Amino acid sequence: MATTTFLFPVDGDMLNARDGVERDRDLHLTVRLRSDSPALAVNGRPARREADGTFAAEVSLAGYRNTLTAVDAEGREERAVVYWLRDAVGRYQFFVDDVIWMFRDIARSHAVGVSIFSNPYLAFFRSLYERFGTLTHMHVYYETDGFTLAQMPADRRHEWREAAEWLRLTFHARADKPDFPHRDATFEETLRDCRRVTDEICRFAGDGLLSPSTVPHWNEISVDGIRALRSQGCRILPGAWKSAQYSPAVQEHVQQRDFWKDHHEDIISLWSNICLNRTPFDAIVPHLEAQRGNPHTTGFLYMMIHEQYYHPDYQAYIPTYCAGIERAVRWAVEQGYRSAWLEDVVLE
Template identity: 35%
Template sequence: MTTATIRPVFPINGDVLHILDGTLTRDGLTCVVKVSAPSGSSITINNNVAGEIEEGIFSVPVVFDQYQNTLQILNETSGESMTVTAYFARRFAKKYRLSIDDNIRFLQDISNHAGEYTSIFDNPFLKGLKELHERYQTKVHLNLFYQSVGEDFTLSEFPDTFKKEWQENAGWLRLSFHAYKEFPDAPYKNASFDTVKKDCDLIMGEIKRFAGDALLGPVTTVHWGEVNVEGARAMRAAGYKGQLGYFNVDDDQPTVSYYLTVEQRRHMKKRFIWKDEAEDIIFVRSSMVLDRTKKEDIAVNMDAYSNAPSGLPPYVDYLIHEQYFYQDYPAYQPDYFEKVEAAVRWAKEHGYEPAFLDECIFE
């Protein structure tokens, strides 16, 4: 078996570059490309000679001027060559959104009060989100269950009488598949393609019925962030080519990492974004889980990214779960919206602007 003598260091195959990775000019994004090869090798990258900046590491500046870019790497000494595909998402950096998982209760409340509510924002939860949007222009992504915990409500019961209002607010609201229901935990970890696809289609169909296509998008977070590759393929087949998780590694936290390997999770922890070329899926790492963070620690923990190997997140994805808003929930958090506002305020003060992921990572 032949051992490879060249290896990409940055970018690797599937990396998604952004404006913080290099220098932006009229020609595109100039980044220093690095590869590993035996010391003394003659290395070219896209026909440009790469200099050996340290033993076994070669680099040369390259302009990335397209969304999808190809690097042709050649070791002229050995004759070995390889191709790396990297993406330039020019709108990705310095953006943020609020993502909320496990949503079903606010929908059940609106359904129960359909004869009384004249607006979806008569619901206290959505009202709080709308007020946040009015203050900060925050964009909010809601990942939905199909069935309530008590099994006394499904999305099929939600009325379509508010469809026009949903569509009027499509500029700052997104709705997407999360899971059929909350329990059991990690329901799709070992699920088949057909099972995941069926639940995706079920929830997406209901969203189209009561809210319309404008509220859908190609990004979601699956419940517990755990699916095997078959499940991820099913989500991709349903249209979800962007998938969110925590991508924890080298700690005692739940991995919430889909099917990614330890090495891939380590890369995600540092880069926050990466595309699996084989599956045509872009993975994005959440920046903070707000219901697991004390209000007074939100700014401190976000600032702490500056000293981490990753640096500050290029795109800040705040995650929180719906159920912590409600007083009858055992882990009720009375400062729910205070936490959300503290997080959004940090993003604004640090120059992040509201944007959905599908506005930033695809072209």
């Protein structure tokens, strides 16, 4: 019995203009397959046999969701569902993990008439938006060292609503420890922790800062954990591909693409292009420049940092924290990238 395998694109691939040629709003690309059948057709078009024994066929994608159907000489079919993202090239988003100290400091300095933007950390990200148009997504803990989000004052909702133009706040974990809290988490545990954070964000800031995207602490998350977050409206889990349920082949593939969708769990995943607290200041631009060599991972730039490195009393304090973020953002803008929310790029 003949077997046929899609080599490119594969099931779940989210394609952009760099994967083919955009013409009249359609994406025209070459589909590549491996098969031991003597002949193949893809979406009704005969595939040609290449010198290396694989098959290739030219197809066009007109809509967001597209089914590729390969039919062998005996009429057997193999399918792959792929996506055409028309506005995924030349966009970037910045995100921050482990965010809780900002809220602690805002709560501690709370007084009548004091703006949330008097907090220098929040004010810095507002300034990025004002100068570069940068949209920032913060992934939030519920508690740290005796402080919880329940202590956040709720009388500045009008200012948080103002920040919704450039800021998103979503669940990250209950707290910084233990490490990998979602790796073996149950549905109920993940749901409880997610709701705890989300309910507080809605209380003090409003639901206008929520998003269908979030990053679990340390990225790894169980299947039950994914399903819990999906039940709360999450549709994008950027680092979930690192989890144990994904084979090494899938993990390797995701690292070679801007986006990929897991159809079993109905969740979109991606990888970050740079973690600034792990990249020396002078290496930021060379790191980003080097990544340009792979056009399939730099159509969309996903750049990040962790909150704690901003604080001088943190053991691994980075004095160039803000300067490093600005350097990365400035480089992206100078290369023609414009900031966009993930959901506006990958969801229909």
